[in-house]
Amino acid sequence: MTTIRVAVPRKGRPLEVVLDRLAAVAGIEELADTIISTLRYEKAVTKDRQTAGEDVYDRLLTYSGTDRYTPEYTLLRDTRPGYPRRIVFDSLCVDLGEYDLQLVGREEPFRALRKHAFALGFDSADLVLEEVVGIESEPLSSLDQLNDRIDPHDTDVRVVEGLGDTxxxxxxxxxxxxxxxxxxxxxxxxxxxxxxxxxxxxxxxxxxxxxxxxxxxxxxxxxxxxxxxxxxxxxxxxxxxxxxxxxxxxxxxxxxxxxETVLLENPAERNDAVTSVVDLLRGEISAAAR
CATH class of the missing domain: 3.40.190.10 (Periplasmic binding protein-like II)
Known part of the structure; x- marks a missing residue:
């Protein structure tokens, strides 16, 4: 089976909206809800709004599985003073029939695509603006304008579409x-x-x-x-x-x-499998139809 690796955020709203999109197109609603609730709980623990009954390593062992279709988590070591380590998303494989979609947690998915480590990824549109969009006299007001403002000599990465979490x-x-x-x-x-x-x-x-x-x-x-x-x-x-x-x-x-969270593609890494997965993620086909 062909595995397509996709870079995704490790935590927060952007990861949640990615999981919601996969729940809609690949039927993993229960799994997505489990990951979202786990990470929300861990965020509450980090911010002292919840008290955990187990040590962080015991919780990490409880959450993660050895099966590739079971989510794995890892510890994020925050370098800011006073911030504890936090359990975040690490990886998960989603069965799409003909393909396995492997979600891989990254702190900066957009930069991973820029380095050609992934063909596909999800990240905030903000990071695209902050890193590669040119500053011109005319204002930038919509996601549709982003690709036209990216210097092709700067990066191959392009925005496919937004996920609507505006x-x-x-x-x-x-x-x-x-x-x-x-x-x-x-x-x-x-x-x-x-x-x-x-x-x-x-x-x-x-x-x-x-x-x-x-x-x-x-x-x-x-x-x-x-x-x-x-x-x-x-x-x-x-x-x-x-x-x-x-x-x-x-x-x-x-x-x-x-x-907004956006689906990103590095066209230099595109092949037929990647194109099919992009169509799936955009909702143009369903996993059941594959």
Whole structure:
């Protein structure tokens, strides 16, 4: 049987949405639910919201199996002070009939594809913007524009499609700065804009170089992002409902760009099996039909 290896995140929302997609196309609902609930529990233990009855190594032994179709987990050693080791996803094989799909946990799936270690993978669209998307005068506003902004000399990796788990990078402001902040407001705005430092290149690409003239970045510096934006007056941050922003007295403005898990492909590693798996993952065929 041909095995197709796919790089996936080790934890969090991006991994959950990948498992949900596989549950839908390959009928592994119960298995996906088990992995998701296990990792949510381990996250709660890490954040002291749950107390584990067993040692971390005993839990790791309990969760993992020797059969390739049973999920395996591993310990992530967090280098940040005060953060304990955390059990995260490591690998799983999913039977697709003609093919085995081997999910392989990676801290940075996108970079693994860039190194040609995988033909397929899932990662956040944010990382594509932060690493390889060119900054041009025109703003970037949708996932459909990503591939056109990737320099082919920089990487072979391309975005196939988004998985729909959208959280938007949203323009937020205090009422005295703007009551409905949008791109047109930023066109004439000059002054500080509060962002997370990890999103600096992303924000430049999303706003476009013309809009960036006269704007200088400010960073939270350890404060909660919404509180930092409230002190600066305007900023960009991830928002789902905007309720937390409103709790800080902020106006929720234009949603600038979706932060979404995306299916990635390295076309240089493509073959017929990979093409079939891409069709399956996009929902164009079902595993039962194979």
């Amino acid at each position: 959280v938007d990078h949203t323009l937020l402001s205090t009422p005295d700065v703007a009551t409905a902040p949008d791109r047109s407001f930023l066109t004439d705005y000059e002054g500080p804009l509060c962002i997370s430092p990890r999103y600096e290149r992303l924000v430049r690409a999303v706003l476009g170089s013309d809009v960036m003239e006269g704007i200088s970045f400010r960073y939270p510096g350890g404060r909660e992002e919404e509180a930092a934006i409230a002190s600066v007056g305007i900023g960009v941050y991830l928002a789902v409902t905007g309720s937390t922003a409103r709790d800080h007295g902020l106006e929720v403005g234009e949603r600038l760009f979706p932060s």
